[in-house]
Amino acid sequence: MLEKLDEIRSNAIDELSNLQSLNELEDWRIRYLGKKSTLTQILRGLAALPLEQRKAVGASANEVKALLEAALGQKRAALKEEELARSIERGRIDVTLPGRPLALGRLHPTTQMVREICDIFISMGFQVIEGPEVEWDYYNFEALNIPPDHPARDMFSTFWIDTESGERPMLLRTHTSPMQIRVMERTRPPVRVVVPGKVYRYEATDATHESMFYQIEGLAVDENITLADLKGTLYEFAKRLFGAERRVRFRCDYFPFVEPGVEMAIDCFVCGGSGCRLCGNTGWIEILGAGMVHPDVLRRVNYDPDVYTGFAFGLGVERIPMLRYGIEDIRLFYSNDLRFLRQF
Ligand code: PHE
DSSP states (O other), X not given: OHHHHHHHHHHHHHHHHHOOSHHHHHHHHHHHHSTTSHHHHHHHHGGGSOHHHHHHHHHHHHHXXXXXXXXXXXXHHHHHHHHHHHHHHHTOOOTXXXXXXXXXXXXXXXXXXXXXXXXXXXXXXXXXXOOOSEEEHHHHTGGGTOOTTOGGGGGSOOOEEOOOTXXXXXXEOSSSTHHHHHHHHHOOSOEEEEEEEEEXXXXXXXXXXXXEEEEEEEEEEETTOOHHHHHHHHHHHHHHHHOTTOOEEEEEEOOTTEEEEEEEEEEOTTTTTSOOTTTTTSSEEEEEEEEEEOHHHHHHTTOOTTTOEEEEEEEESTXXXXXXXXXXXXXXXXXXXXXXXXXX
């Protein structure tokens, strides 16, 4: 029995020195000190031994037990320490490594342009408002003097919205002009607003045509507003946006909802008017359509055209950064290519 205890002790101590992990150590504990271990069996069986043997075996068994328990404690502490050291090593931070760069967001070039343009009009006393992109035919066309068979509908290829038969026709607005009507319907003069927003045209896309783009509408209605106010306001706008030396040119144009209608051009800021690629050798760059609000439009919103007059204008937003930065394809704006977008 004493030899058996000796053997247990030396096997246990041998094995213990080779253990690598706390899991293995636990197996070891169960094997040598657990309830079913030989050592525990021996200690349990002591009472059955003759007195002399009981003393010797009991002393030795308890000694082995105490020794193994002490060794277990030491080994456990050592393994824990090793494990901690390993985990510290694994998680070590090299403070000399460069930090991860945070990508900086920026505003889309169109957003920047919308803000720049609106700021100019805000400083002249205009208010910025927005309106729906899904619009009734009434606001987009009818109320703007474009009845169903009017040839001006051809200027705007339209995305129609499916509606139940008998329902009023609905569409994606083809311009921001419907907001002229919506604003005048809900306020009385004086009116001074600019309306930025998306518009849609059902057209094949190419370098100068997108099916979605931005416009900014302007509307000013009050007593005694004349074509001179339109010219003065838009001239000031052109100078602020394109430089104080700019000259402007107004020519007649036709839009059903204004009378007279004009188109405004600025002298080419690349060649100064002598003719170049940007201005197509004309010396002039057309930037917007405008005109005096048609009396029929005023009447439709219950503004008395003998008392009130007004001017309206509409301009395409993307065209301006295209001119400024020599961007040759409007489709770049909405194709989400970061190589393009990061330049602004
Ligand atoms: N809505 C017109 C267009 O999209 C532009 C315009 C607005 C013209 C206001 C005159 C007055 O072409």
